[in-house]
Amino acid sequence: MADAPLLEARKLSVEFATREGVVRAVSEVDLDLAAGETLAIVGESGSGKSQMLLSLLGLVARNARVTGSARFKGEELLSAPENRLNEIRGSGIGLVFQDPMTSLNPYLSIGLQLTEPLRIHKGEDRAAAAAQAIDMLKAVHITEPERRMQQYPHQLSGGMRQRVAIAMALICRPEILIADEPTTALDVTVQAQVLSLLREIRERFGTAVILVTHDLGVIAELADRVNVMYAGKIVERGSVEDIFYNCRHPYTEALERSIPQFTEVRPARLTAISGNPPNPVRLPPGCAFAPRCPYRLGVCDQSVPPLETVSPNHTKACFYEGPLGTAAELSA
Amino acid sequence: MSDPILSVRNLRVYFEVSGDGWFGARKVLRAVDGVSFDLDRSETLGIVGESGCGKSTLARAVLGLVQVTSGEVRFMGHDLVHLDHEKLREQRRHLQIIFQDPLSSLDPRMNVGQIIAEPLRSFFPRMSQQERQEKVIDMMRHVGLLPEHINRYPHEFSGGQAQRIGIARALITQPEVVVCDEPVSALDVSIKAQIVNLLADLQAEFGLSLLFIAHDLASVRHVSRRVMVLYLGKVMELAPWDEIYRAPRHPYTQALIQAIPPADPKRARTNPAKPLGGELPSPIAPPSGCVFRTRCPYAVERCAQEEPSLRHVNGSLVACHLAEQIPKPARTA
Numbered sequence: 001m002a003d004a005p006l007l008e009a010r011k012l013s014v015e016f017a018t019r020e021g022v023v024r025a026v027s028e029v030d031l032d033l034a035a036g037e038t039l040a041i042v043g044e045s046g047s048g049k050s051q052m053l054l055s056l057l058g059l060v061a062r063n064a065r066v067t068g069s070a071r072f073k074g075e076e077l078l079s080a081p082e083n084r085l086n087e088i089r090g091s092g093i094g095l096v097f098q099d100p101m102t103s104l105n106p107y108l109s110i111g112l113q114l115t116e117p118l119r120i121h122k123g124e125d126r127a128a129a130a131a132q133a134i135d136m137l138k139a140v141h142i143t144e145p146e147r148r149m150q151q152y153p154h155q156l157s158g159g160m161r162q163r164v165a166i167a168m169a170l171i172c173r174p175e176i177l178i179a180d181e182p183t184t185a186l187d188v189t190v191q192a193q194v195l196s197l198l199r200e201i202r203e204r205f206g207t208a209v210i211l212v213t214h215d216l217g218v219i220a221e222l223a224d225r226v227n228v229m230y231a232g233k234i235v236e237r238g239s240v241e242d243i244f245y246n247c248r249h250p251y252t253e254a255l256e257r258s259i260p261q262f263t264e265v266r267p268a269r270l271t272a273i274s275g276n277p278p279n280p281v282r283l284p285p286g287c288a289f290a291p292r293c294p295y296r297l298g299v300c301d302q303s304v305p306p307l308e309t310v311s312p313n314h315t316k317a318c319f320y321e322g323p324l325g326t327a328a329e330l331s332a
Numbered sequence: 333m334s335d336p337i338l339s340v341r342n343l344r345v346y347f348e349v350s351g352d353g354w355f356g357a358r359k360v361l362r363a364v365d366g367v368s369f370d371l372d373r374s375e376t377l378g379i380v381g382e383s384g385c386g387k388s389t390l391a392r393a394v395l396g397l398v399q400v401t402s403g404e405v406r407f408m409g410h411d412l413v414h415l416d417h418e419k420l421r422e423q424r425r426h427l428q429i430i431f432q433d434p435l436s437s438l439d440p441r442m443n444v445g446q447i448i449a450e451p452l453r454s455f456f457p458r459m460s461q462q463e464r465q466e467k468v469i470d471m472m473r474h475v476g477l478l479p480e481h482i483n484r485y486p487h488e489f490s491g492g493q494a495q496r497i498g499i500a501r502a503l504i505t506q507p508e509v510v511v512c513d514e515p516v517s518a519l520d521v522s523i524k525a526q527i528v529n530l531l532a533d534l535q536a537e538f539g540l541s542l543l544f545i546a547h548d549l550a551s552v553r554h555v556s557r558r559v560m561v562l563y564l565g566k567v568m569e570l571a572p573w574d575e576i577y578r579a580p581r582h583p584y585t586q587a588l589i590q591a592i593p594p595a596d597p598k599r600a601r602t603n604p605a606k607p608l609g610g611e612l613p614s615p616i617a618p619p620s621g622c623v624f625r626t627r628c629p630y631a632v633e634r635c636a637q638e639e640p641s642l643r644h645v646n647g648s649l650v651a652c653h654l655a656e657q658i659p660k661p662a663r664t665a
Contacts, residue, residue, distance in 0.1 A: 044520040045491070143611075157611055158383065187382035188548040189608035192591040196607050214521055217593030220600040240597045258525040259550075259595055269532070270554055272525035276490045 006175060006208055007033040007056070011068035014048070014055045018063070023280045025051040027232040028068065033176065038202065038209040040219040040240070042255070043229035046277055049212045052229075053178050057093060058085045072176075090121040094169030094207075098181035100161035103168060104153040110137075110164055111149030114171055121172050136167045139204070140197055159190035163197060173205060180212045195221050216259055220244065225313075228252045231278055231288035234307065238314035248316040251289045253324045287318070295320040336370035337541050338394070338509055343367045343403035345386075345393050349616065359616050363389040365565035366403075368642075371509065376535065376542040378552030378573075380588065381562035384612055387545045390562070391511045394543065395427050396420050407509070425455040428502035432514040434494035438486040445482040448472065448500045455505055467504060474537070475500045476530060492523035496530070503534065511543045516551065528554050549576070549588055561585050564615055564623040571648035579660060581650045583628045586661040622652070630654055 009031035016023045026048040033039050043049045055066045056077055070077045072092060077085070089095070097103050105113060114133035118124045124132065130149070137145035140163040153161055162182065169177055179198070183191040195218065202209060211222055219226055219240065226243040228236040228251065236249035247253050257271040275292040284290060290300040297319055305317045345364040351357045364386045371377050381387045392398045394405055396412050405412040410423055428451075431437035438447055448468045452459055469479045475496040486494055495515060502510055512531065516524040532555060535542055546552045552559055559576050561569045561584060569582040580586045590606040610627040613619055619626050625635040634653055645655045652658070 044522060160611070189382060189587055189591040192593070192605040192607035195593065195605055199604075215593075216521075217595040217605075220595050220597045221593045221604055223597075244597050255521055256595075258521050269529050270525035272529055273522035274526075276492060276523070277520075 005032045005071075006035045007031065007070070007072055007210075009052075009056065009068065009070040012052060012055065012070055013067045014051045014060060015065045015067075016061070016063050017065070018281070020281045024283075025064075025232055025280060026055065029229075029232075029234055031070075031227070033208055033210060035175065036202070036206050036208055037224045038211060038222050040211045040213060040223035040226045041229060042213060042216065042219060042226060044214055044277055046231075046280065047229040048232040049229050050180055053180065053210065053212060057089050057095070057178075058082070059089075087121065090117050091172035092174055093176045093178060094172070094174040096162075096165050096169045096177065096179045096182050098184050100158070100165040101153065103165045104161060106153050108152070109149065110151055110153070110156075114149070114164075114168055117168070117172050133167075133171065136171050137164070139170075139201070140164070140167045141193075142167070159186060159193055162186060162190075162194055166194070166197065166201070170201060170205065170207065174207065176208045176210065177201070178210045178212070181214070182211070183218060184213070184215070191218075198222060214255075216244075216256060228255070231280065231283060233288065233317065235289065235318070236316045237307070238310070242311070242314040246314070247324065248310050248314070249318050250293045250295050250320065250324060254292075293320075295322070295324070334373060337373045337408065338371040338543075339404070339406040340370075340394065341368045341404040341406070343390070343393060343405065344401040345389050345398055346401040361616050362565050362618065363615060364393060365618075367562070367565070367567055369560055369567070369570060371541050371543060373541055374535070374539045375558070376544050376556040378556035378559040379543060379545045379562060380547070380549055380552055380559055382547055382612070384564070384615060385562040386565040386615075387547075387562055388513055389565075391429065391513050391543065391545055395429055395511060396424070397429075425451065425505040426508045427511070428505065428507040428509075429511045429513060430495075430498050430502050430515045433518050434491055434498045435486060437498055438494060440486050443483050443485050444472070444477070444489075444497055447486070447497060448504055451501060451505045468500075471500045471504050474503070474534065476526075490523075491519050492526060495519060495523075495527050499527075499530065499534070503538065503540075506538070507540070509541045509543070511545070513545045514547065515544075517547065524551075531555060548592065549585075550592055553577075561588065564613065564618050566623055567642055567649070567651060568624065569648060569650050570642070571650075575646070575648045579646070579648075581645055581648055581655045581658065582624075582652050583630055583658060584624050586658075587627075590661055630658055 011028045012026060013028055014026040016025060029052055041049045051060060054060050056070050060066060066078055072088060111133060115129035118129040118132055134145045137148060142148050142160060142163060183194050186194060201207060213219060223240045225239055227234050230251050236252045243252060254273040258273060273292055278284060278288050286301040286303055287305050290296050299319050305319045307315045307317045309315050343364055344366055347361045347363055348358050349361050351359050367390060379387050389398060393400050400413045407423060412420060412423060445468055448471060449464050452464050472479050477496050516527050519527060544552055544555050553573060557573050559571060559573055560567055563584050568584045576585060580589055587608040591608060593605040594600050608627055613626055621637050622635040622640050625631040640651045640653045642649045642651045
């Protein structure tokens with residue numbers, strides 16, 4: 001572990017002014033990332049996980065208000081001018097999205113898209129940039145890299161596009177790779193390719209990874225630490241072992257119990273979490289998960305549980321102190 | 333054993349696609365290439381395969397929504413492929429579909445009541461407005477929607493609730509067979525389980541026969557006792573779930589199993605998800621012999637020359653020359 005955190009966010013909030021009122025997508029979130037480690041952020045649609053990361057890079061929509069602090073190697077990102085953010089986005093922090101076509105331009109050849117950041121951020125000449133691009137395509141296991149350089153995104157399969165998008169995010173050797181649901185749109189065998197690729201990249205380049213996902217299988221494969229988000233807040237935070245073997249928040253437990261497992265014993269029913277995620281415009285006054293929680297106490301409807309320490313690196317935001325796993329069925 | 337409710341024989345769906353350049357010769361894309369299976373009454377058959385394996389085209393061909401090139405789809409004594417338009421329409425109300433993306437399959441300008449009632453208007457034009465309304469409200473209760481939401485519009489619902497609307501619309505005509513085309517793939521984890529449980533309940537209640545399509549094996553295991561694995565438009569393996577789990581015989585089935593991440597950090601460290609090498613070949617120029625051979629770790633020369641037929645190996649149907657010799661995979665999950 002490194003001495004100073006590579007990335008450090010404090011009380012990071014993202015609010016949107018909408019016609020229905022102010023929506024707080026991210027609410028006072030703290031985030032720490034050390035060099036070389038992989039941090040997973042898990043949560044469902046609308047939990048604020050993507051908005052939180054986009055806010056770090058100044059990529060939120062115009063009607064968003066971002067408050068708090070976010071430092072990349074000690075440098076404040078939230079007040080950084082656009083041209084400085086542009087430099088960081090290219091060479092300090094790389095981004096990979098769920099749909100590779102979000103990051104790839106359909107009108108430009110793979111070669112042009114891969115060499116452009118090198119020429120802009122690193123000032124490389126055409127030949128040097130092309131050589132590095134071909135090396136990077138090899139690193140992400142693209143066959144016939146020289147030919148692919150001439151091709152356009154539509155000529156590649158979905159899995160290849162995602163690997164090219166990863167190559168593009170890594171081309172300037174960033175210290176952090178943010179991967180937002182990088183395997184959600186992929187088939188299971190292709191997902192396995194991308195997971196093993198991310199593992200290799202991490203070892204080879206020492207890149208720290210922030211992995212956003214709702215798939216606990218992906219987390220078990222890659223993560224060192226896990227932040228669980230619900231309705232814009234972190235509700236549990238710990239090592240991957242804490243989260244899988246000793247989880248302390250009912251939402252984390254529910255997520256774990258609702259994944260379809262490939263096991264011989266077939267339960268009659270899947271364990272489902274009842275109800276729906278809350279409307280961010282009208283969050284309940286207490287714990288946002290309380291309306292769906294099988295362990296709900298009286299206090300849960302009145303006040304918001306603070307993040308408290310379970311063990312040195314394991315925190316949870318929940319008033320319930322009893323054992324989990326006692327709600328036989330989280331109701332269907 | 334009673335007769336199967338749905339019987340598919342040698343089904344082929346080929347599409348003509350344009351060739352290279354402006355004047356290139358037209359080419360044939362074999363989306364579904366000689367698929368046969370039976371669906372028993374009140375059974376759920378899981379159909380598993382990755383993008384481009386032909387699973388959605390197969391679903392649409394069964395429902396008569398795409399032009400079938402050759403083969404037979406027998407449903408309650410009728411050959412749907414050769415039925416004229418009028419007669420096919422009569423059968424349609426017995427065969428319904430639930431789509432993957434709930435929101436894009438619902439007309440945003442219609443309210444929930446209109447959406448669910450539409451099949452009734454279409455198939456039972458003489459039904460009174462009151463009877464229709466009663467049936468809609470009854471169905472909304474069955475699928476877990478609040479009847480007071482009958483006048484709301486699709487955008488007012490979350491993904492899980494929108495999928496409930498899609499299910500209500502599919503079931504309102506009391507169909508015999510429902511094709512579920514990846515009904516939970518687009519939903520959040522916590523909602524997936526709700527919808528899978530709902531489909532299981534409704535199946536028991538109405539005695540439905542389901543074709544349940546998914547892109548991975550883990551999602552079909554909760555709903556189906558038999559699984560059919562497709563690759564490049566062909567059946568690789570068709571077997572009871574227990575056989576797939578204990579002794580997957582086709583190398584592609586094995587690859588699908590080994591690619592599932594174990595959702596357990598300790599097991600993931602010792603036995604991580606194993607990628608399948610190579611790329612999916614183009615369905616326009618599939619490999620000779622066995623279509624899986626270009627990515628198969630066990631392929632021998634015979635696989636390039638002779639197409640394996642689907643044959644019985646113990647309790648499974650497997651399309652592999654080497655099914656008896658291939659070792660069981662190390663279990664990953």
